[in-house]
Amino acid sequence: MSQTAPGKSHRVGMTLMQLMDKFSTEAAAAEWFESIFWDGKRCCGHCGGTNTHETPNRKPQPYRCRDCRKYFSVRTGTLLESSRIPLRKWAIAIYLCLTNLKGVSSMKLHRDIGVTQKTAWFMIHRIREAWLGDGGSDDFGGPVEVDETYVGGKRANMSNARRKELAGARSARQPSPASRTTTRIRSGRKSSATWIPIR
Ligand SMILES: [Zn+2]
Numbered sequence: 001m002s003q004t005a006p007g008k009s010h011r012v013g014m015t016l017m018q019l020m021d022k023f024s025t026e027a028a029a030a031e032w033f034e035s036i037f038w039d040g041k042r043c044c045g046h047c048g049g050t051n052t053h054e055t056p057n058r059k060p061q062p063y064r065c066r067d068c069r070k071y072f073s074v075r076t077g078t079l080l081e082s083s084r085i086p087l088r089k090w091a092i093a094i095y096l097c098l099t100n101l102k103g104v105s106s107m108k109l110h111r112d113i114g115v116t117q118k119t120a121w122f123m124i125h126r127i128r129e130a131w132l133g134d135g136g137s138d139d140f141g142g143p144v145e146v147d148e149t150y151v152g153g154k155r156a157n158m159s160n161a162r163r164k165e166l167a168g169a170r171s172a173r174q175p176s177p178a179s180r181t182t183t184r185i186r187s188g189r190k191s192s193a194t195w196i197p198i199r
Pocket of ligand 1: 044045046047048049065066067068069070
């Protein structure tokens with residue numbers, strides 16, 4: 001039986017079953033990360049250029065940038081870089097980290113998704129860095145409810161044109177989905193929302 005009373009340590013917007021269905025294959029997880037990071041406009045993780053193409057047989061990487069001529073994937077320039085951890089595991093780890101109010105221990109993640117504890121620790125740190133930013137703090141002073149999660153590429157890796165486009169498209173209060181997480185912070189009876197940008 002599930003309870004949804006306030007203060008419940010585990011809030012679920014999507015059931016575990018739905019999560020498993022959504023990320024049933026690596027391709028499905030890659031597609032999801034691409035839609036989150038690139039917001040419909042594929043962008044090179046090295047230089048931020050958008051003049052890109054798919055590579056035959058997706059080798060050595062699925063995409064290539066015509067501007068800097070480098071190969072890249074959805075991992076390039078993001079928290080998923082330089083790890084061979086399957087994207088499905090990343091997606092599920094992000095879900096677990098952001099839906100557990102008290103955080104997830106590396107021991108729990110290690111057991112839940114079948115990676116070593118050291119890898120789980122690495123993943124948790126990457127997720128926390130991306131979520132909170134360099135100067136971030138996890139002291140929200142009350143229960144935090146995660147409504148949606150957006151994990152984006154680093155702005156530093158984007159081209160000036162792309163940055164301008166993102167800045168022009170949305171106000172500072174509503175950054176692009178490609179570079180934000182949103183959490184609803186509840187305090188007492190009042191419910192307010194704040195954007196937590198990802199660097
Ligand atoms: Zn490039």
